[in-house]
Amino acid sequence: MFIHNVNPSIKAITIILSVLLLALVFDPITPFLFIIWIWFLTIGVAKINWKKYLLYFSPFLIFAVGMFWSNLIFANEPINPNAAITLFGRDFPTEDVNTALSLSLRILSFASLSLLFLLTTNIVHFILSLMQQCKFPPKLAYGILAGYRFSPMIKDELFLIRSAHRVRGVNRAKTLKEGFNQYKRFAVPLLASSIRKAERTAIAMESKGFTGSRDRTFYRQFTVTTKDWIFLLGMVAVLLILIIMSWQLGYFKWYNGEL
Amino acid sequence: MKNWRLKEVIVMATLSVVFGVIYLAFLPIGGVLVGFMGPIGYEPIFGIWFIVSIIAAYIIRKPGAAFISETIAATIEFMLGNALGPILMLVGMIQGIGAEAVFAATRWKIYSLWVLMLAGMGSAVTSFIWGMFQNGYITFAPNYILAMFVIRLISGALIAGLIGKVLSDAVAKTGVLSSFALGKEYKKRKKAA
Numbered sequence: 001m002f003i004h005n006v007n008p009s010i011k012a013i014t015i016i017l018s019v020l021l022l023a024l025v026f027d028p029i030t031p032f033l034f035i036i037w038i039w040f041l042t043i044g045v046a047k048i049n050w051k052k053y054l055l056y057f058s059p060f061l062i063f064a065v066g067m068f069w070s071n072l073i074f075a076n077e078p079i080n081p082n083a084a085i086t087l088f089g090r091d092f093p094t095e096d097v098n099t100a101l102s103l104s105l106r107i108l109s110f111a112s113l114s115l116l117f118l119l120t121t122n123i124v125h126f127i128l129s130l131m132q133q134c135k136f137p138p139k140l141a142y143g144i145l146a147g148y149r150f151s152p153m154i155k156d157e158l159f160l161i162r163s164a165h166r167v168r169g170v171n172r173a174k175t176l177k178e179g180f181n182q183y184k185r186f187a188v189p190l191l192a193s194s195i196r197k198a199e200r201t202a203i204a205m206e207s208k209g210f211t212g213s214r215d216r217t218f219y220r221q222f223t224v225t226t227k228d229w230i231f232l233l234g235m236v237a238v239l240l241i242l243i244i245m246s247w248q249l250g251y252f253k254w255y256n257g258e259l
Numbered sequence: 260m261k262n263w264r265l266k267e268v269i270v271m272a273t274l275s276v277v278f279g280v281i282y283l284a285f286l287p288i289g290g291v292l293v294g295f296m297g298p299i300g301y302e303p304i305f306g307i308w309f310i311v312s313i314i315a316a317y318i319i320r321k322p323g324a325a326f327i328s329e330t331i332a333a334t335i336e337f338m339l340g341n342a343l344g345p346i347l348m349l350v351g352m353i354q355g356i357g358a359e360a361v362f363a364a365t366r367w368k369i370y371s372l373w374v375l376m377l378a379g380m381g382s383a384v385t386s387f388i389w390g391m392f393q394n395g396y397i398t399f400a401p402n403y404i405l406a407m408f409v410i411r412l413i414s415g416a417l418i419a420g421l422i423g424k425v426l427s428d429a430v431a432k433t434g435v436l437s438s439f440a441l442g443k444e445y446k447k448r449k450k451a452a
Binding site: 011012015016019023026056059062063066067070071099102103106107110111113114115117118123126139140143144146147148150151154184187188189190191192194195196197198199201202203205206210212 | 263264265266268269270271272273274275276277279280287290293295296298299300327331334335337338339340341344345346347348349392393394395398399425426429430433435436438
């Protein structure tokens with residue numbers, strides 16, 4: 001449960017730092033090793049069910065495959081056009097294959113990082129922690145929390161609007177233009193009703209004495225302790241060690257003027 | 260944030276939530292396009308991901324509306340399950356800054372169709388610079404990068420700018436915006452007519 005209990009803001013900062021570091025890497029080995037490390041953390045340490053994990057992870061495979069082949073086909077002129085790897089019966093320069101592999105693994109590593117965050121963090125706690133640790137204005141934070149509570153109602157609202165249209169005999173769209181008008185017919189009442197709901201919520205909040213001042217107390221308090229800093233430093237350290245390791249082995253490559 | 264009424268903050272947050280859901284719903288559509296066409300598949304519909312900053316700024320007309328609303332929408336999107344996770348907050352900020360810069364250039368006074376379209380393009384520019392870095396687009400051939408950029412600019416202007424304005428105007432006509440800047444403008448226009 002260690003990862004579950006890390007302060008949400010610190011966890012988010014850790015992940016953003018890791019992503020920024022990973023974006024500098026242009027070789028396939030570093031992101032690959034990092035993905036394995038994140039999977040170990042998610043499934044081994046945080047004890048996330050791996051079936052559930054695979055379900056969340058699978059959409060990113062599609063994007064990664066798309067990234068891989070378009071990088072092969074639309075790659076820039078290679079510096080070393082002679083070294084080639086044969087794939088699907090066609091020769092591709094080794095460099096291009098490496099870059100393509102690296103960029104698609106980068107997408108998968110980003111996905112693993114964000115799943116590590118999403119599957120171990122309560123979103124309400126994250127917003128509360130942003131307000132308490134990152135000086136997020138309370139007006140905005142509680143506004144977001146109120147809005148977040150509305151999100152399940154959007155589906156009900158859509159169903160309601162559709163039924164209302166059916167009752168009045170609105171037909172399904174057949175042409176593209178009708179299709180666009182249909183979107184508008186759904187979007188306008190949806191937006192109007194959410195704006196009304198938001199206004200009512202604002203009035204309710206004000207009538208209960210919410211001023212939005214920063215000088216307030218919290219029922220659920222979040223603090224930053226040593227273990228949070230250990231998590232942040234540990235994650236960045238592992239990534240740096242991986243980068244140094246693949247550098248030592250001669251794999252590491254980062255962006256150098258491939259324009 | 261000090262000269263904002265609570266009502267405006269909550270309405271902006273709610274709009275962001277609605278569009279956060281819509282942003283998420285458009286991801287699989289982009290995913291299918293990307294599967295067939297590669298990363299350029301996102302570009303024709305990329306403008307949809309800028310739309311809330313245009314709508315919020317057009318309705319509320321206060322400094323920061325474009326930037327903050329886009330950031331919140333991105334936050335909601337990743338909280339509901341977008342791939343990018345917390346980094347998406349940063350992406351939202353970057354997209355929001357592009358639109359906000361255009362509104363700032365008019366000193367938050369002019370909200371004509373042209374300004375809204377330019378704001379959509381502003382988001383396209385900043386988000387593209389970020390995309391080059393994050394997704395390593397920089398390794399593509401220059402022509403391919405240019406094609407992606409031009410399509411994203413057009414999409415930003417049309418989908419975010421034009422459709423954003425049409426939608427907001429349609430919502431203003433229902434009367435729910437009567438206490439916001441856009442609704443007040445509508446009332447004035449009605450009186451004059």
